[in-house]
Amino acid sequence: MPDSASRSSLDQVCIWEPGNETPLIAMHYMPWFNNPHSSQRSNPKWSHWAWSGSEVKRDPEIRDSERRRDIAAVQYPLIGAYSSDNEEVVRYHFQTAKAAGIDIVFIIWYGPGSDTDELVPMLLEEAQNAGLKLAICYEEKLNWPPYRNPKNRNDIVNSAKDDLNYILEKYADHPAYLHRGKKPFIYQFNFWGEGELGKQNILPDEWNEIFGALRQPVTYARQNLNPEYHPDIEGAYVWWTPDESYVKDFSEYSRDLVDADRLGFFMTMVAPGFDDSGVNGWGHGPRVTPRDGDSILKKTFDMAFEGNPEIIQVVTWNDFNEGTAIEPSLDEGYLYLDSLETWIGERTGRVVDLSDNRLPLKEYLKNASSAQLDEMLTEAESYDGYPKQ
DSSP states (O other), rough: OOHHHHHHHHHHHHOOOOOOOSOOOOOOOOOOOBTTTTSSSSSOOOOOSSSEOOEEEEEOOBBTTTBBOOOOOSOOBBBOSSSOOOOOHHHHHHHHHTTTTTOOOOOOOOOOOOOHHHHHHHHHHHHHHOOOEEEEEOOOSBBTTTOOOOOOOOHHHHHHHHHHHHHHHHHTTTTTTTEEEEEEEEEEEEOOEEEEEESSSHHHHHHHHHHHTTSSSSEEEEBBBOGTTTTTTTTEOOOOOHHHHHHHHHHHHHHHHHHSSSEEEEEEOHHHHHHHHGGGGHHHHHOOOTTTTHHHHHHHHHHHHTTSSSSSSSOOSTTTTTTOOOOOOOTTBBBHHHHHHHHHHHHHHHOEEEGGGGGHHHHHHHHHHHHHHHHHHHHOGGSSOOOOO
């Protein structure tokens, strides 16, 4: 177990070197929320706080007697329904995460020119200011207009080449962009199924062609563990699943492959639970794993260290739609951040100071616009971080 001094060094510079004995803690971050009352975009509309389906509809323009908006979520953020394009919001998020012991931000990204792409420069700057590293999570979805609409397998390969080279050219040289050793890191969400062009995944031989066309070497990771993709793809990771045996098998098998030099590294996950009732399971019926306080978080946290992963990913910071958010909320306050910081300290020797988790909120209140403050439903100056009784 490393001492507090060695962990402190990681906190300050967040260097990810192959074979790090102490796993870095990352958070998956969604930069896709929009509130037209506080957004800085031109012609903004509600995004991800609203949902319209046959079984469930959520209209954030509707407020209840406590002024809570009718958002597409089962938890309600402490600062209300925010816009991801607000620097004050991102600063509050990143500084709070850093105070709680998080090292890395992973952001979902939907291609050049997308809403998420437009925010990357600001996110990188805020990550650097907070002392965090940041990397991009790439969506493999092969047939998803307007981002991708391939006519053949060559289109699939070429669009991936273009997308990854775009990331490398525009963002990888930023001081805050995460590298493993000297190579920038990108990882992906897998697509699934088959279509007119065959499997809706980029195939191993296609990845070899893609990697050979990139402007510089990358460290890449793929979701789950399909041996035919490795070791050409260096890393693998596991996303949220309620199947504990799968998580344990993933860690055990990944460690075996790492020890056999067939896999470079792997990432595990920690999550508080899952509940996508707010969007009716994206139209397919809700999926619910109750949080039960922080018990699911603790169970996944303990499992996450099995096999000595190089990174543990928090799933997620703010996916309110799927009910995996650990961001401070009116419902649970700072419970998840305080618990994570406490457990990280027990595992690594990092000094635990729960009081500084609340300081970014005080700064947010000083700098937030009137529209942002209008979303607040509590006296945040006196808020102690736990739900009102």
